[in-house]
Each structure stands twice: as structure tokens, then as C-alpha cells.
Amino acid sequence: MDSQFQFDWQAAINSIPYLAKGIPYTLMISFGGLVIGFVLGIIFGLLSINKKWYLRWPATAYIEIFRGTPILVQVLFIFYGLPDLIGGPIDPITAGIAAIALNSGAYISEVVRGGVQSIDKGQSEAGLSLGLSRTQTFWSIIWPQAFRRMIPPLGNQGIVSIKDTSLFSVIGVGELVRQGQVYIANTFTAFEVYFVVAIMYLAITLSLSLILRLLERRGVASA
Amino acid sequence: MSQIVKIKGMNKYFGKLHVLKDIDLTVEQGEVVVIIGASGSGKSTLIRCVNGLEEYERGALEVDGFGLAPKGGNQKSLAEIRKEVGMVFQQFNLFPHLTVRKNIMLAPMKVKNTSEVVAKATAERLLERVGIGNQADKFPTQLSGGQQQRVAIARALAMEPKLMLFDEPTSALDPEMIGEVLDVMRELAKEGMTMMVVTHEMGFAREVADRVIYIHEGQIVEEGKPDDVFDNPQNERTQAFLSRVLAH
Numbered sequence: 114m115d116s117q118f119q120f121d122w123q124a125a126i127n128s129i130p131y132l133a134k135g136i137p138y139t140l141m142i143s144f145g146g147l148v149i150g151f152v153l154g155i156i157f158g159l160l161s162i163n164k165k166w167y168l169r170w171p172a173t174a175y176i177e178i179f180r181g182t183p184i185l186v187q188v189l190f191i192f193y194g195l196p197d198l199i200g201g202p203i204d205p206i207t208a209g210i211a212a213i214a215l216n217s218g219a220y221i222s223e224v225v226r227g228g229v230q231s232i233d234k235g236q237s238e239a240g241l242s243l244g245l246s247r248t249q250t251f252w253s254i255i256w257p258q259a260f261r262r263m264i265p266p267l268g269n270q271g272i273v274s275i276k277d278t279s280l281f282s283v284i285g286v287g288e289l290v291r292q293g294q295v296y297i298a299n300t301f302t303a304f305e306v307y308f309v310v311a312i313m314y315l316a317i318t319l320s321l322s323l324i325l326r327l328l329e330r331r332g333v334a335s336a
Numbered sequence: 337m338s339q340i341v342k343i344k345g346m347n348k349y350f351g352k353l354h355v356l357k358d359i360d361l362t363v364e365q366g367e368v369v370v371i372i373g374a375s376g377s378g379k380s381t382l383i384r385c386v387n388g389l390e391e392y393e394r395g396a397l398e399v400d401g402f403g404l405a406p407k408g409g410n411q412k413s414l415a416e417i418r419k420e421v422g423m424v425f426q427q428f429n430l431f432p433h434l435t436v437r438k439n440i441m442l443a444p445m446k447v448k449n450t451s452e453v454v455a456k457a458t459a460e461r462l463l464e465r466v467g468i469g470n471q472a473d474k475f476p477t478q479l480s481g482g483q484q485q486r487v488a489i490a491r492a493l494a495m496e497p498k499l500m501l502f503d504e505p506t507s508a509l510d511p512e513m514i515g516e517v518l519d520v521m522r523e524l525a526k527e528g529m530t531m532m533v534v535t536h537e538m539g540f541a542r543e544v545a546d547r548v549i550y551i552h553e554g555q556i557v558e559e560g561k562p563d564d565v566f567d568n569p570q571n572e573r574t575q576a577f578l579s580r581v582l583a584h
Contacts, residue, residue: 181506183364187444206373227537233427233429235425235429236429236431238389238429239423239429239430239431240487241388241389241418242387242389242418242422242492242501243418243422243442243447243491243492243495244415244418244419244443244447244495245443245446245447246443249446249447253432253446254439254442257433258432258433260432261433298552334441
């Protein structure tokens with residue numbers, strides 16, 4: 114079959130201002146979700162390696178549940194399901210941030226656990242033998258070394274979460290994909306618009322990669 | 337009261353393995369006690385019990401008047417004990433994310449709230465003392481093994497310990513670097529530091545030790561002045577061990 118299709122550059126360029134309105138939502142949900150996810154990841158990651166079973170088990174349960182179910186189901190559950198429980202509607206942006214936070218938090222917990230466990234036992238023994246408390250040993254000796262090793266997998270999770278926000282078009286968040294869908298409904302230029310949408314995601318994720326690479330290089334210089 | 341370490345009837349298990357059997361040992365202030373024995377005999381485990389890096393199951397332990405109960409008992413004095421006991425490890429265990437100077441400054445600042453200025457001056461003085469005053473701004477991995485171990489000694493000394501534990505301090509070193517570490521330890525002994533040293537360096541043991549202890553399968557089977565233990569060992573286990581290690 115012979116296709117008459119030609120990429121319409123003008124349509125692509127025309128769509129940019131409208132699509133760009135979605136970028137702040139994409140960024141806000143990713144950033145907000147990841148910051149909370151990082152905090153959750155530190156808390157649950159450390160709890161998951163605690164000696165006390167009653168701290169370890171709930172943490173492991175959280176990690177397995179949110180890693181083992183699709184983020185789309187999670188956000189639908191939060192947006193459509195939770196209001197029944199709390200007796201009031203949840204704003205779609207809040208639902209999106211919550212979903213990213215809970216989902217990335219589970220993955221980041223594993224990153225934290227792996228990072229901390231990768232540090233040689235001799236490091237904490239040295240800290241303890243010098244008289245530092247367990248808490249001091251952890252935060253001034255183990256954590257800085259573990260965090261450096263966590264940067265690459267954290268970068269991965271950041272990129273995954275940024276892309277996951279595209280799913281929130283289904284609950285009506287005006288993020289990049291949603292803006293694209295609305296725009297296409299009026300102009301029927303799906304090819305061009307989704308192309309621009311893809312480029313915009315790429316611009317965001319590449320910027321993150323670049324920042325992380327700089328951060329890593331600074332870390333290596335002092336290691 | 338010049339006994340700084342008092343160990344009575346200490347027993348320790350790793351699971352079913354009985355690693356320390358009824359250990360009785362006291363260390364006088366200023367004394368250098370060298371502990372020798374085959375690998376797996378329990379000698380490292382013994383000194384690791386002294387600062388609570390290992391817990392023991394039965395017996396009693398007192399360090400500078402602070403009692404440290406067996407596993408499950410009162411461990412409140414552990415923090416006090418660790419402040420007074422320095423330790424040097426086989427693998428150095430320097431903090432790779434900190435400069436040499438900061439490695440030494442960390443504990444005084446965190447544990448004793450020493451000011452940064454004072455901690456820094458102490459670090460530099462100690463680095464001079466162990467002969468690497470010009471390496472303060474480097475990171476540990478930029479130093480040779482011998483230099484790293486000397487930093488580790490300086491780091492422990494910064495807490496002004498009353499007792500120093502050495503857990504095979506030269507075993508991970510290239511042969512040409514062993515001497516420089518032993519020199520620092522020899523100086524330390526001369527200045528009157530109380531030391532418990534686990535080592536395979538028999539020459540050092542003979543020269544520096546006030547007392548040599550031979551451990552076999554978790555038991556102290558021979559104990560005495562270095563010349564007596566090395567030249568005239570009473571126990572046949574000690575004789576066998578010494579003939580193996582002194583043969584070459």
C-alpha cells in the first residue's frame with residue numbers, strides 16, 4: 114500500500130505551546146512524587162533490614178505490594194476507590210503524586226537496602242570501635258558511602274517515574290499526554306503531536322540523566 | 337587497681353562452634369600482651385570481645401572498671417568502654433569518603449564534641465607522629481597499605497584510648513610495608529600504651545611483648561614471658577605451632 118502521508122512540520126510546531134502547558138504538571142507530579150518516594154524509600158528501605166521482625170515485616174509487605182501491582186491500578190484505586198473510604202473526592206494531581214510516591218517509594222526502598230548492605234561490615238565496626246553510636250556510625254560513615262552507590266539506580270527510578278506520569282491522563286490530569294490527546298481531538302494530527310510529546314519527555318529525562326552524571330562525577334572525584 | 341582488662345571464665349559460641357573456652361585473662365596497665373595461635377583458634381574473637389564487637393555467652397568481662405555482661409545482659413557501659421579502647425583492624429577499615437585528616441577528626445568531634453580546630457590540630461600532630469604528616473589531604477585509597485594502617489592507628493589514638501587492640505595489623509600488608517607499621521607499634525609500646533596484639537609476627541612478639549599468650553582451639557594453653565614461651569614452650573601444642581611458624 115502506498116502511503117500519501119507526509120510529516121506536517123507546521124502542525125508539529127503549532128502544537129508546541131498547547132502541549133507545553135502539560136509540562137509543569139508532568140514535572141510537578143514527578144518531582145513531588147519522587148521527593149516523597151525518596152523519603153518513603155529511606156524509611157522502608159532501612160526498616161526492611163532492621164533486626165526486629167515487627168518492623169521488617171510491614172516494610173517488606175509495603176515493598177512487595179507496591180512493586181507487585183501496576184501503577185495504573187494503584188492510581189485508579191486511589192482516585193476512584195479511596196474517595197468511597199474517606200467520603201470525599203481526591204484531586205487528580207494529588208492522586209497522581211500519591212501514586213508516584215508510593216510506587217517509587219517501594220522501588221527506592223530496595224535501592225536503599227541494596228546500597229546500605231553493599232557497604233563492608235568493617236566500616237561500621239571501625240565506627241563503633243571509635244565510640245560512635247549506631248546512629249552516628251550509620252549517618253556519618255555508612256550512609257554517605259551507600260548514597261554514592263545509590264545514585265545510578267535512583268536515576269533509573271527517576272526516569273521510570275517521570276514516564277509513569279503519562280498514565281495519569283486516564284484520571285484527567287492535564288499532563289503531557291493528556292494535553293496531546295485533547296489537542297489531537299481537534300486537529301487530527303496524531304503522528305506529529307505524539308512525536309512532539311515524545312521529544313518533550315526525552316528532553317526532561319535527558320536533563321535528569323545529565324544532572325545525575327554530573328553529581329556522580331563530583332562524587333567520584335572525592336572518593 | 338591497675339588491671340585494665342579482666343576476663344573471667346569467658347565462653348563464646350558461633351552457633352554450635354565453641355570458639356572461646358573458659359578464658360581467664362587479665363591485662364595490667366602499660367602491659368603489651370601478644371596473642372598468637374593458628375588461624376581459627378579464636379584469638380581475633382577474643383580481642384573483639386573486649387570492645388564488644390563480639391558478644392560472649394558466659395563469663396565476665398571488665399574493662400577499666402566497666403563491666404560488660406554476656407549476651408542479653410547489661411550492655412550499658414559498652415559506650416564508655418569503646419571510648420577508652422582503640423582498635424586497629426587487619427583490613428584498616430579507613431573511611432574512603434573522608435580525607436585522611438577527616439578520618440582522624442571524625443570520632444573526637446562526634447563522640448567527645450571536640451571543636452574542629454582542636455580536632456584538626458590533634459589529627460595533624462598524630463599524623464606527624466606516625467610519620468605521614470604530609471598526607472593529610474589525601475583520600476585513603478591514594479595511600480599505600482602501610483600508610484593506611486598508620487592512619488588507622490592515628491585515628492584510634494585520636495580518642496586518647498587507655499587500651500589499644502590490634503587485630504592482625506600487618507597481615508594484609510605487602511612484606512616491605514610491615515616494618516613501618518611495626519615501628520609505630522613499637523614506639524607506642526615504649527611510650528607505655530597498654531596493648532593487646534593478635535599477630536603472626538613472632539619477631540615483634542619476642543621483642544615487644546611483656547607477655548605472650550598461645551591460644552589453641554579457643555583455650556589459652558600457654559602463657560608467659562616471650563623468651564620462655566618461644567625458647568622453652570611447655571605445652572606440646574605450643575611446641576608444634578612454634579616449630580611450624582619459626583621454621584621459615
